Amino acid sequence: MKIALNEARCSGCRTCQVICSLHNFNENNPKKAAVKIVGHFPTPGHYEIKICDQCGLCAAVCPAEAIKETDGVYRIDKEKCTGCGECIEACPSEAMVQHPAEKAPIKCVACGQCVELCQRGAIYDADTREVQ
Amino acid sequence: MYGYGGNILRINLTTGEMNIQPLSQDMAREWIGQRGFIAKILWDELKPGIDPLGPANKLVMSTGPLAGTLVPAGGKVSFGAKSPATGIYGESCMGGHIAAEMKYAGYDVIILEGASSKPCYIYIKDDQVEIRDASHLWGKGAIQTEKALKDELGEEFQICTIGPAGEKLVKYACISHDFGRQAGRTGMGTVMGSKKVKAIAICGHNSIPLADLEATVVKGKEMLKGCFAKENLDEWQNYGTAGVPVWxxxxxxxxxxxxxxxxxxxxxxxxxxxxxxxxxxxxxxxxxxxxxxxxxxxxxxxxxxxxxxxxxxxxxxxxxxxxxxxxxxxxxxxxxxxxxxxxxxxxxxxxxxxxxxxxxxxxxxxxxxxxxxxxxxxxxxxxxxxxxxxxxxxxxxxxxxxxxxxxxxxxxxxxxxxxxxEWSGYESRSAPSNMLAYMTCDLGAHHNRAWSVTHDIAVGRKVLEGKARKVIELQHIRPFFDLIGCCRLQWVEIGFELEHYPEVLRYVTGFDYSQDDLMKISEKVWNLTRAFAWREIEDFGRKYDYPPARFYEETVTTGPNAGDVLSKEELDFLLDDYYKLRGWDLNGLPTREKLEQMGLGFVVRQLESYGRKIS
CATH class of the missing domain: 1.10.569.10 (Aldehyde Ferredoxin Oxidoreductase Protein, subunit A, domain 2)
Structure with missing residues (x-):
């Protein structure tokens, strides 16, 4: 699963956020989703999608060594994470999410649930699908 | 409570007092949400005869149990109040993202009471609720105001606003949200303006509890994918309602x-x-x-x-x-x-x-x-x-x-x-069922409750028999979506099936409704809002259900239906049939039997206490 974006197709529906929180937290709570949708209205009128591209910079800056890579996906060890926020600062995609009820940041683990429910192909799997 | 934000937030703008009360199980089960909650609250809390633009009116914002969940298009919120445009029950719904947001903040209903003495906006971040100064926003456009507040508070806030027309109490001012969604009808922006509330800004971080999370996920996905697979999806999402004018x-x-x-x-x-x-x-x-x-x-x-x-x-x-x-x-x-x-x-x-x-x-x-x-x-x-x-x-x-x-x-x-x-966008002299739908809509001439032009075309545009039955059926189905917090357009426009909703409501709320139960509740709300009009207006009845004389005295001037008109006798045929099928009297007023059968005994008692003679 290589998550890729075609932002021009995003209609801002946030279904990606709902399924992300349901799948990864067992909660219906888009504020706990590892994907952010930012609207740019009234001008120029489009949506921006912020999601991790597994670049690994978060792991490189983590002072607690709480972020580890397996099979190309970086995961946060919640036990080790001190909630210092260094990774949030460092993320070039601004894709690490903070939630008041969670100590550790919320980060995409490339589960692909958002891809499955993005009818518009705004979030897609570059391993299996060409850009629309 | 499963499926709900769980609370009713009440803000008194005169005194600055606020309180948060839990939503009761009975309220949820019996009235479902959104328009059901609004109608019940306005019936219970408004005194008949109040000035719609005075502090005694209340602006009730409410959404339903499916809003903010994985169920397709759960993004609808309604606003209700005594309407300054009509003097009877007023309500208007809109989409966008604020319905979901209010549930994440923990609220199914927000009630604005009284009136502020100076421009303000309502700030809601979970259980932190403030009435804030809005003097810097007063006079600004509705869209400009939303942008200014987004810049001030952050992208994660969902905001609804009024424009200058709402401030000036124009009787058809709307409430705007998400840079182009509006609760347009019956002057809900006017009521907000009369309370000097320029905007409501909401951000919530909580989860919506689900009665059966796993089943909701499976069913939600099935429903979404069912919509994705509809044949005319691309046509619909390419053009939306802009595809309709030529047709x-x-x-x-x-x-x-x-x-x-x-x-x-x-x-x-x-x-x-x-x-x-x-x-x-x-x-x-x-x-x-x-x-x-x-x-x-x-x-x-x-x-x-x-x-x-x-x-x-x-x-x-x-x-x-x-x-x-x-x-x-x-x-x-x-x-x-x-x-x-x-x-x-x-x-x-x-x-x-x-x-x-x-x-x-x-x-x-x-x-x-x-x-x-x-x-x-x-x-x-x-x-x-x-x-x-x-x-x-x-x-x-x-x-x-x-x-x-x-x-x-x-x-x-x-x-x-x-x-x-004012009448919605379908000329209906050649569409008797649609004419009847707009005549009998509880709000005035509005398309939200029933729209049936395609039915007229399907069964014959001159035919009158059977039209009332269809209108009543639609007046229960279409506004049903305004009970649950979902958009109706998946059903109307891409042919998504109604039978999914009772099942998914069970997974989300734990309440076990049949399709028939849901339509009964929708009918109950219909009878309540009709009774609301009668409580306000002593001589309410049939004479309030006629369209303007143009539609029964003048013929259509040009086009394929040139020459068409519906006579007053034809309109009376439609109304007679409609009232009879509704179980109302010949003057179009709900009967004792009907109200009691709907579980609206409290309505009978109140109407009688105001001297209304119920047959």
Missing amino acids: ANNIGAFPTKNFQSSYLEGNENLDGKIMREKMVVNDKGCFGCPSPCGKYCYVKPYNVYTEGPEYETTALIGGNCVFTDIEQIGYLNYLCDELGLDTISAGNVIGFAMECFEKGILTREQVGMELKFGDLESFKYLVEKIAAREGIGNILAEGVKYAAEQFGGDSIKFAIQVKGL
């Missing part, structure tokens, strides 16, 4: 020249394909929508951004005021949105004024300029006068019914409204 014209239902005709010459220029090519910059969806119909547009010749025009706007600004240039309509749509005016009522009012001018009922001296159908300057001039309540605008700001009473002549015959609410 409506070809069947002779497109309001033209203040409803003189149902056919507009040059309507082909309003085609969704032309609009998409010239103006659309993005497909914009509401929360959880699998079939986004919002067309976000840049209108190049006027250098403005606007969402839409939607069908109703193109019908009432375009057809009704005779504009055949989609970019001009886009520009006028932008003006109405920024001023905070309902485009349906505004298009009616301005078309009416143009006709009054043409007929010599209004003069250049009265208006301040010459008015002409199809003249951009005429529309612009009037819409700005209306929003500012200046000159002629101060009369037009009251709506067509009031304006006709002031202007005199025979203008009341072509003031296109029912119960004081």
Whole structure:
């Protein structure tokens, strides 16, 4: 699963956020989703999608060594994470999410649930699908 | 409580007091949500006879149990109050993202009571609720205000606002949200303006508890994918309601020249394909929508951004005021949105004024300029006068019914409204069931409750028999979506099946409703809002259900249905049939038997205490 974006197709529906929180937290709570949708209205009128591209910079800056890579996906060890926020600062995609009820940041683990429910192909799997 | 935000937030703007009360299980089970909650609360808490723009009125904002979940298009919220436009039950719904957000903040209902002495906005971040100063926002456009508050509070806030028209108490001011979604009808923005509330900004971080999370995920996915697989999905999401004007014209239902005709010459220029090519910059969806119909547009010749025009706007600004240039309509749509005016009522009012001018009922001296159908300057001039309540605008700001009473002549015959609410965008002299639907809508002449032009076409446009039955069926199904917090357009437009909803409601809420139970609740709300009108107006009844005389005295002037008219006898046939099937008396008032059968015994007792004679 290589998550890729075609932002021009995003209609801002946030279904990606709902399924992300349901799948990864067992909660219906888009504020706990590892994907952010930012609207740019009234001008120029489009949506921006912020999601991790597994670049690994978060792991490189983590002072607690709480972020580890397996099979190309970086995961946060919640036990080790001190909630210092260094990774949030460092993320070039601004894709690490903070939630008041969670100590550790919320980060995409490339589960692909958002891809499955993005009818518009705004979030897609570059391993299996060409850009629309 | 499963499926719900769980709380009712009450804010008294006069005293600054607030309280948060849990939503009760009984309230949830018996009234489901959104319009059900609003109708019940307004019935219980408003005293009949209050001034809709006084502090005794309440603005109730509510959403339903499926909003904010994985169920498709759970993004609907409704606002309700005693309507300043009609004096009876008022309510309007809109999409966007604020319905979901209020649930994440923990609320199913927000009640604004009293009135603030100075401009304010309501700030809600979970259980932190504040009434904040809005003097820096007062006077700003509805869209500008939303942008200013987003910049101030952050992207994660969802915000609804009013424009200058709401501040000035124009009777058809709307509530705006998400840069182009509006709760347009029955003057809910007017009520918000009367309370001096410029905006409501909400951000929530909580989860919506689900009765059966796993089953909700499986069913939610199945429903979404069911929508994705619909054959006409692409057509629908490419053009949305902008695909409708040409069809409506070809069947002779497109309001033209203040409803003189149902056919507009040059309507082909309003085609969704032309609009998409010239103006659309993005497909914009509401929360959880699998079939986004919002067309976000840049209108190049006027250098403005606007969402839409939607069908109703193109019908009432375009057809009704005779504009055949989609970019001009886009520009006028932008003006109405920024001023905070309902485009349906505004298009009616301005078309009416143009006709009054043409007929010599209004003069250049009265208006301040010459008015002409199809003249951009005429529309612009009037819409700005209306929003500012200046000159002629101060009369037009009251709506067509009031304006006709002031202007005199025979203008009341072509003031296109029912119960004081201007008619939605379907000319219906050749569509008896749709005529009946708008005549009997609990809010006034509005399409939200039942729309049945396709039924008229399917079974015969002259046929009267059986039409009332269909209207009643639709008046329960369409507003059912306004109980659950979901958009109806997946069902209406792409043919998504109704039978999914009882099952998914069970997984989300734990309440085990049958399809029949849900329709019964929808019918109960229908009877309650009808009773609300009767509680307000002593002589309420049949005479309030007639359309303007134009529809039964004048024939359609041009197009495929030229010559059509529905006589008063035909309208009475439809009403007789309708009242009988509803279990109401011949004057269109709910009977004791019907109210009790619906579990509305408390309504009988109250109506009697106000001296109403129930048969």
